[in-house]
Amino acid sequence: MMPETAPLSAAEYAATRAMLEWQIELGADEAMLDAPISRYAPVEAAPEAAPEVAPKAPAAEALAAPVPVDPVAEATALAAAAPDLAALAEAMAGFERCELKRGARNFVFADGNPAARVLILGEAPGREEDLEGRPFVGPAGQLLDRMLAAIGLSRNTPDAAAAVYITNVLPWRPPANRDPEPEEIAMFRPFVARHVELVSPDLVVLMGNPACLAGLGQRGILRLRGRWAEAFGRPALPMTHPAYLLRNPAAKREAWADLLALRARLDG
Numbered sequence: 001m002m003p004e005t006a007p008l009s010a011a012e013y014a015a016t017r018a019m020l021e022w023q024i025e026l027g028a029d030e031a032m033l034d035a036p037i038s039r040y041a042p043v044e045a046a047p048e049a050a051p052e053v054a055p056k057a058p059a060a061e062a063l064a065a066p067v068p069v070d071p072v073a074e075a076t077a078l079a080a081a082a083p084d085l086a087a088l089a090e091a092m093a094g095f096e097r098c099e100l101k102r103g104a105r106n107f108v109f110a111d112g113n114p115a116a117r118v119l120i121l122g123e124a125p126g127r128e129e130d131l132e133g134r135p136f137v138g139p140a141g142q143l144l145d146r147m148l149a150a151i152g153l154s155r156n157t158p159d160a161a162a163a164v165y166i167t168n169v170l171p172w173r174p175p176a177n178r179d180p181e182p183e184e185i186a187m188f189r190p191f192v193a194r195h196v197e198l199v200s201p202d203l204v205v206l207m208g209n210p211a212c213l214a215g216l217g218q219r220g221i222l223r224l225r226g227r228w229a230e231a232f233g234r235p236a237l238p239m240t241h242p243a244y245l246l247r248n249p250a251a252k253r254e255a256w257a258d259l260l261a262l263r264a265r266l267d268g
């Protein structure tokens, strides 16, 4: 039940509304909790219990300074230890070094057929993907499905020759769909590399700059697009992201040329 509160005066209402509009302007697009959390408030100390016996001398290991954990090294070790896709998903979902996990609703791993010849690598879940826990289900995903259908590919077919497998660089939605930070891409790169290794596709499509950064170590999608490269040990085709195509319909012409290049490569 909501706690009872005194009604706001007209001035308080106007000030509260202005504050909310300002937050929306800054990119906040969802209310996640009824009350804000202060990350800076001191943590309440637990009540001290009187020791009944004299405390023992701490063990030598406990005295050693904590070793800072390198998120990329930790991700690399976790990814290498995953023998299959289910284990990889579990390792990624349990990886605590990325703050995005705290703000996301759902873990978004992959969709499509793991036996597919083509793996599509996107950027990160958006609002719809975060709600549904599946990659590319919003407007950009619907356009992606139409683009793939135009060259005879689908995420929903059991036929490996006509199937695609879809995943993202990040499995957690960045707040207000901001671009992934280079550090976030770096810490998930080992998981992406293992993901590609386990699916073992013939070809990889890098959709947009974050995918190019993860796969090729460089961005500049408008320069890279349509030029075959190598990513994660596979032939890789950088393409403009469907979200970009929705904002810039004129770029669909080049995207169509890239799709035809993908089809031709599949047809050998």
Ligand code: URA
Pocket: 122, 123, 124, 125, 126, 129, 134, 135, 136, 137, 138, 140, 141, 168, 243
């Ligand atoms: N954009 C992406 O890159 N991935 C998604 O899953 C959705 C939108």
